[in-house]
Amino acid sequence: MTAPAAPPSPRPPTSGPPLTRADWERTADQLLLAVRPFASARHGLVHLPGSPSISGRWSDGLEGFARTFLLAAFRLRGAGGNDPHDLAAWYAEGLTAGLDPSGPERWPEFAECNQAKVEAASVAIALHETRPWLWDRLAPSVQHRLSGWLAGMVGQPMPGNNWVWFQAVTEAFNRTVGGPWQQADLDRTVEQTEQWYAGDGWYSDGLSGGAHRNFDHYNAWAMHLYPLWFCRVLGAAAPDGLLDRYRTRLTRFLDDARHLVGANGSPLVQGRSLTYRIAALAPFWTGALFAATPLPPGQTRRVANAMLRHFLDHGAVDEHGLLTPGWHHRFPNLLQVYSGPASPYWASKGFAGLLLDPSDLVWTAPEQPLPVETADFGRTLAGPGWLVAGTRSDGVVRVVNHGSDHVDPARCATDDPAYARVAYSTHVAPEMPDDPSGGPADSCVTLLDAAGRAAHRRPLTRLLVAGHVAVSRHRAHWPEDESPDPFRGPDTTYRLGPVLTTASVLRGDVEVRLVRVDPAPTPPDVAAAGPWRVRIGGWALPDPATVYTVPGRLPRAEARGAGGLWSSIGELGGLPVAEVLRRTGSNPIGTSSAVPILTSLPLRSLPAFCAAVVRLASTGLTADIVPGAAIAWPAPAGPATVTVRWPGGATDTVQLDPPSPGEDPACTTTAATPNAGSRTSSTGISGPPSTATPSR
Incomplete structure (x- = not known):
């Protein structure tokens, strides 16, 4: 069919008096x-x-x-x-x-x-x-x-x-x-x-x-x-x-x-x-x-x-x-x-x-x-397991997600960027590339395997959502087929890795993101064995005008958009490698995008701890914005207490405990007894049975 001539535009005036x-x-x-x-x-x-x-x-x-x-x-x-x-x-x-x-x-x-x-x-x-x-x-x-x-x-x-x-x-x-x-x-x-x-x-x-x-x-x-x-x-x-x-x-x-x-x-x-x-x-x-x-x-x-x-x-x-x-x-x-x-x-x-x-x-x-x-506000949404922060200066609303992923909590799933990310906003969107292989990069906490592929998060286990703090846990897993789907993902096989406990401490436009990596009660598949590296991804910024990486004692990575919004990530411990991932055609908001990322060196032993400050705001990271995080743990396998000290004197204390003995977070119904070269088989489907239409 030949397209008809365009009708009058439905667009009302972009400025002026309120619409009637x-x-x-x-x-x-x-x-x-x-x-x-x-x-x-x-x-x-x-x-x-x-x-x-x-x-x-x-x-x-x-x-x-x-x-x-x-x-x-x-x-x-x-x-x-x-x-x-x-x-x-x-x-x-x-x-x-x-x-x-x-x-x-x-x-x-x-x-x-x-x-x-x-x-x-x-x-x-x-x-x-x-x-x-x-x-x-x-x-x-x-x-x-x-x-x-x-x-x-x-x-x-x-x-x-x-x-x-x-x-x-x-x-x-x-x-x-x-x-x-x-x-x-x-x-x-x-x-x-x-x-x-x-x-x-x-x-x-x-x-x-x-x-x-x-x-x-x-x-x-x-x-x-x-x-x-x-x-x-x-x-x-x-x-x-x-x-x-x-x-x-x-x-x-x-x-x-x-x-x-x-x-x-x-x-x-x-x-x-x-x-x-x-x-x-x-x-x-x-x-x-x-x-x-x-x-x-x-x-x-x-x-x-x-x-x-x-x-x-x-x-x-x-x-x-x-x-x-x-x-x-x-x-x-x-x-x-x-x-x-x-x-x-x-x-x-x-x-x-x-x-x-x-x-x-x-x-x-x-x-x-x-x-x-x-006014600036902070809000705890217990139902979905979200913390919300809005800032009047830039009009941005941010959500950190530690309770919602749209999958069965007992079965491995591929990550859908619309559900699996740590953070969402009104001003930026998660990356949705044509080719999802390589795993998540933006707004994530993940492990990279020896080949540099990022593990997936879903399903997550909610541990705490209260005040300024939200904590969740997941088992790192690498799907053979990484195609996203809201309901679970494709039939595929999974390789299992360690357990990641992630905490978000959110105040205004600043999130302190804390990570603990522990060995899983069920050992990792040999094919997923390390050396692993921790990746923490910042916000995907559409149409970046400039990107920065700053090495040194406290490395950081930043991107500034043409509209004045900045996406920044800075190290607070254990993440010495800073980079900005740039893409074209992978973001629903812009024709191009940039994701600031911090990565650890290969982990020598577990447990391991990492921390970063993640920010989406109208300015970049400066010394007067970055909070301090004091990490103390009494024993290598014991609980870790993290105190976040904010400029101005406020503090938040986070307990990053290891998995309980016998606890195997998620993926349990798909995990096979590990043998040399064993793989974890997934028998689920991406939506309703093939005789039905996927849910609208």
């Missing part, structure tokens, strides 16, 4: 109009250009219809049916074509395409929101076929994660129009959601190995949105107390979530499906719609306007007005196998605020600053 509701409506209209040239003759399928997902072109066409239909529904309902672009008629024609069992634009049934279950939820919500203008005006025969298509969800097995809500929301809508539904499906969804609630407003997106380990933006754009929309669709038929329960949890979550947005408007660059971008606004709008938010209206407005501008200013929309696959610019390495050309249109959830009345204070109140624009 009219700006948001205009942006929605232009996004919707841009996809029309790519629709089939009667609009039942929307085939956007790009590489197909693992589900194939047919599924991707349904996705293009369903996800843009959701945006159209928010636009139409919010305008009270005022429809200058004939959205209702355009999508009604698409519904009719998609449900014609003998037509060329027929939608796949759920038995034919698992991914259709995801899109059914968008169709159901869109139909609910536009009922007076769409459903009620469809021919009875089309209503019957549509209800029958949705009924295919009844009794269907669902993956144990956010997918259960696709079923519940779909059946809830079908119930309201007299179609088939099943109470057992709804009850099971509510019960499973309770199992996944980790407290303080945080849901794990399902369980990994029976544990809460799956923390990412799905907590925001799925696990809080769908339960409340389920109640909205059912109205008085919703189970008693459920609406209040979900409202209370969302209110609590949003108090954390507003601290995870940078002054640049970016959400945290962590987790899978990042191509959904402003879908991260979904919980903020949902909180305003359901009176379930601690944010004053002006702060909700600030979050929304800043995030929309951030992505539109950084390449989220191409020259044809289409949302691109990526984060800032087009960046396919960020995608998962389930991502197709229309996947970015889950961003439609980021327009749910159009359902608010034009007179609502969220649209009319003056903007109020974000937490990071008001």
Whole structure:
């Protein structure tokens, strides 16, 4: 298909007064109009250009219809049916074509395409929101076929994660129009959601190995949105107390979530499906719609306007007005196998605020600053196992991760950069190179084997997350195939090495990163034997203007970006080798990137200790910033007490204990009895079974 001429740009002004509701409506209209040239003759399928997902072109066409239909529904309902672009008629024609069992634009049934279950939820919500203008005006025969298509969800097995809500929301809508539904499906969804609630407003997106380990933006754009929309669709038929329960949890979550947005408007660059971008606004709008938010209206407005501008200013929309696959610019390495050309249109959830009345204070109140624009802060998030620090001077939010990795804690896995890194931020992104061989470099603590390959981290074991200190432990392992995947990674073999205990002490823009290396109770595989070297990687800085390495008694490595941000790492002990790794085409934010790294000499004996100061800030490392770390250990195999003394007099004490006798951190179910040349076999898979589509 020849690309059409570009429609008017959906980009609102990058500066000036706060965006208005009219700006948001205009942006929605232009996004919707841009996809029309790519629709089939009667609009039942929307085939956007790009590489197909693992589900194939047919599924991707349904996705293009369903996800843009959701945006159209928010636009139409919010305008009270005022429809200058004939959205209702355009999508009604698409519904009719998609449900014609003998037509060329027929939608796949759920038995034919698992991914259709995801899109059914968008169709159901869109139909609910536009009922007076769409459903009620469809021919009875089309209503019957549509209800029958949705009924295919009844009794269907669902993956144990956010997918259960696709079923519940779909059946809830079908119930309201007299179609088939099943109470057992709804009850099971509510019960499973309770199992996944980790407290303080945080849901794990399902369980990994029976544990809460799956923390990412799905907590925001799925696990809080769908339960409340389920109640909205059912109205008085919703189970008693459920609406209040979900409202209370969302209110609590949003108090954390507003601290995870940078002054640049970016959400945290962590987790899978990042191509959904402003879908991260979904919980903020949902909180305003359901009176379930601690944010004053002006702060909700600030979050929304800043995030929309951030992505539109950084390449989220191409020259044809289409949302691109990526984060800032087009960046396919960020995608998962389930991502197709229309996947970015889950961003439609980021327009749910159009359902608010034009007179609502969220649209009319003056903007109020974000937490990071008001003052420096530190925050402990017990659910995901994160420490958070924001600094007003540069608007940067930083997270150190010692509790979330999205894998079974008992089995070796390859590292996915969206989950396995020690640190994440709103201003930089993890490296995602075309070729992952060689292992992690940025925001990592790892061991290099004799060939210079870096070990992987997942799974990690959370030891402590409190105050300014977080500690975790993992067993170094080297996968034969290093392909990243959020669910576990490919079937491959692993070589096992020593145990690493890592601590982060975080105050403001400075992290002291401490490492202890111990022999594992199960000896390393011969093929993974040393000599090992410790690597600590700093933040990956996009588009560096200058890089530095400073040798000497206290070596350091630094990179300065064109925008004034610095990524720095300095030695506090045991890491005499400084370097800056430079890459092109491996970062979702910049065309090039630089990673400051410190490395030890080959370890002569274990235990071994290393320490570094890691910084992402508007200036480089100077003597008045670098804290001191006094490491004392009473015996070679005993506990180590590390006291970090900060400029200004504050101190933090960290206990870096060795693994307990008999403790073999992680990888235990895959470890073979080591023999000469033995290898550890991995029998897991990267996602759901091959008969199912990987989870969205």
